[in-house]
Amino acid sequence: MRWIVDFRPALDATARCQGFPISDSCRRIILCRPPLVLLVSFSSLLCVGAVFGAEDDYWLDVQRANQSATRAAVSRISGSLVQIETVGGAQPKDARTERGQAEGGEKKDDDRDKPLFVDTVGSNFLVADGPTTGIVYSSDGLILTSSFNFVRNPVVITVKLADGRRLVADLVGRDQVRKLALLKVEADGLEVPEWAPPDGIVVGQWAIAVGLGFGGQSPSVTVGIISALNRMLGNAIQTDANLSPVNYGGPLLDRDGRIVGICVPMAQRPGELAGVEFYDAGIGFAVPKTRVDEIVADLRAGKNFYRGWLGIRLDPQARDDVTIGELDLKSPLRAAGMHPGDKILAVNGKTVRHFGNLVQAIYMIPAGERVHLTVRRGGEEVGITVTLARSEQLAQELEKHEPFDPSNPFPQPPDEESPKP
């Protein structure tokens, strides 16, 4: 039943830019197997009537088999799916800040009566308080889900198990980098789902996302393929199955109903809502088992992961290299003896040439982790190791990169800020 329609040969062919796969095989057959060509032409002329009858049914059967494979995969996982409901809480900070306030718009406490135009999601996305999805991680009551489901900081979290039991859950820990969260309920003997072996996952294979975001017992199913592996510095598998708040926190399955990853919203930009802008757009991310297993032990111990910051703003004048423009008061780089005007040359051995490189190199590394930097400090090239900070730890006073002007010993800060990695 596996690989009923397999996209991999087609993907290989297009990746090698050899054109449409059929033309390859045609040409090869014509050039190298003329008798075969004759045979094929005769047999096709003779058998065309018989084939005409069979062809349509063949493909219909293939698609019917696809349907029943999807059904089977979904029913295999449904014993481990849980529905999460939250009560209370408010819109998270970054739903309100961005566009709404930048344009001087006032946000009231009660946004349920406000018009909802989600065409520019991310900038104005309002988080719903509907049910969300989680998956059993261990039989003793650990539930794995997405931190997106708790951005409202709810007062009460309940979990509805597949057997209908409804329990109050504790939020044990959340990972705002990988957008995962771990819940604990007082239960035993939960059905633990099977995970797909990580090295068996390939681009082009079918992917099925399930979620309970519409309520009810039967999960909502979307289907696509695995689009890419090792996205987001190895933290995510990319899929084109439609992911949205309906299935964030739910599993992404392979054709056999085994879990490939946990569906989460994910993007480079910071913020708890980052990545929701891709909902239903054919760009979705799921955290794979290898990464989940690394994180869960820490989450279980009550550790939270936050985005890591260097606490610097780059010098907007320097275009061809990463020159520090300003340092936050508590910047880990300042502790390492860096000053405005110094340059960052490489992060963890990877050369960085501009702001984008720098963000790409550190955005999935959580606060508290160490990063090895190659820097040019006061004219000499040295290697330093710094610990990324949480944004709350960075005091906002800045040390600026400006040549000292004796006539103006205390310059005023400029209005606009350069981007801050």
Added chain:
Amino acid sequence: MTHKATGRTSDGADRGHLGRRPTDRGHPGRRWGRGLPGRKLRCASAPAKVRENRAALRPSRPAPWAGGVLIGVVALWFVQPVLGEGFDRAIDAASARVVKLYGLGAGAREGYGTGIVVSEDGLVLTVLSLLLDGRNVRVVAPDGSLYHADVIGRDEKEQLALVRLKPEPEFGPDGQPLPPDRSKLPTFACFAEGESTSLVPGDWVIAAGNPFKVADGAEPVSVALGVFSTRAALDARFGVNDFPFTGEVLVIDAVTSNPGAPGSALVDLDGRWVGMIGRVVVSNATRTQLNYAMPVETCLAFIERTLNPHTALALAEESAGEPYSGIKLFKQGYKRGLAYVDKVARGSPADKAGVRSDDLILSANGKQISDLTDFERVIANSRAGQTIELVIERNRKVITTSLTLEEQR
């Protein structure tokens, strides 16, 4: 999931108006060309280098094989990839029964949309929209003929509309004016019945319609492939208002929340009519735009009501007194707080159900209660005598109880 839509546009539209069944083949010769089962396509391609070498060995003797090569090319032309891949039947069935609608638009632009032919004599089902509000509603049939139409039925709650085509097409498929004596409508291919209950989450569905009015005249409409995701009660917003329809809809994963797409036909793998794409709304459960279809049963009931208004009136006569639960929720000024129970009237339905003050109501009749207005709405939408399943949190325990509403005294 449009990536998997095989990119094939239907050629079903240009032969649909004669009322053939979806399995009829318009061009048998071409159908043969769809050729052998797809296993043929799986020949692994040789590495590029090997092929070059082989080609280099044989440059000098093309002539003896020219005839064979020619026949082979012709034969392989017929053994081209099977583009339908089993979806042809559904695509043909849907796109032969879908019409393009034009009418009143915002500003100088004309409005556009999609409709489904539901009777042989030219009844078209679509969604309520601005384009129907003008005097000049125009319908382009699958063969490209243009008809004028009258709106004969509207349902504000379900946001559905029924339109009847008027005879005398002004222009033929070739754009030339037709003689004015054509007073009879042709027989249209139509969906007369359908069933959505057989759908299981994960089943293929195909939506055929004219989003962004990409197709024009006799051009086949756009088809999109997706799967049926789930059946869910609609709880959504339309612009700034609550969307009036709260019945069950079919959620799909093909993206249909686009202008012009509402009114598209949704069919299953066998080409059976299962639903019609509804207006673009934002779900309250997820705050995302929904891709959904009104179930065919809802559509057919609306058509029945519109065509036989008398039976519908008789059914609508029922009423009951104001419902009363005996629960007073904790209110703090104008703020919409959580649904904490403040007081329970003695002897009231809530008292009998064991509800106590300081309980937090989590859900009622399966609907999540996010704040006290949610609960009040559930009660207001119920009738006296109706039983409501309550889920309550009390001292970190979840309690389920049922409460039978009484008439307000």
